[in-house]
Amino acid sequence: STVLVLNGPNLGRLGSREPEVYGDGSLADLEVLLRASAPEGVEIDLRQTDDEAELVHWLHEAVDTGRPVILNPAAFTHYSYALRDAAALVTKAGLLLIEVHISNPHSREEFRHTSVISGVATGVVAGFGFDSYGLALDYVTRAD
Numbered sequence: 001s002t003v004l005v006l007n008g009p010n011l012g013r014l015g016s017r018e019p020e021v022y023g024d025g026s027l028a029d030l031e032v033l034l035r036a037s038a039p040e041g042v043e044i045d046l047r048q049t050d051d052e053a054e055l056v057h058w059l060h061e062a063v064d065t066g067r068p069v070i071l072n073p074a075a076f077t078h079y080s081y082a083l084r085d086a087a088a089l090v091t092k093a094g095l096l097l098i099e100v101h102i103s104n105p106h107s108r109e110e111f112r113h114t115s116v117i118s119g120v121a122t123g124v125v126a127g128f129g130f131d132s133y134g135l136a137l138d139y140v141t142r143a144d
């Protein structure tokens with residue numbers, strides 16, 4: 001089976017972007033980590049885009065292919081109703097969609113305290129660095 005690991009805007013800059021908040025690992029490092037921790041037979045399809053429409057299309061693809069999703073919506077978390085509606089399509093189709101964040105948005109600026117995605121996600125993991133993805137993957141591979 002394949003797990004989609006989808007990443008929103010600016011996450012392509014991981015490693016150099018605010019390392020005090022997001023750590024110094026790159027997205028490529030994250031991919032290596034997840035592949036290493038994925039059980040036998042579980043493929044990791046990790047992608048990143050700065051484009052809201054592309055992210056929406058990838059969620060449609062998840063529905064069409066029946067794949068579970070680990071989603072870091074990045075700043076779209078806080079305001080994208082288009083992404084929320086697309087995420088709802090995934091969970092309403094009976095597929096897992098885990099919202100993840102590297103940082104803990106609740107301990108940061110006020111505007112990060114709201115997630116328009118959480119209400120339609122299966123669950124949320126936040127504040128554990130790259131381990132947020134690992135914890136989500138562990139759940140997905142056991143529950144799926």
Ligand code: DQA
Binds near residue numbers: 010072077102104112
């Ligand atoms: C983030 C938190 C968001 O508030 C922020 O816009 C990001 C990354 C995280 O992984 O901690 O880009 O989703």
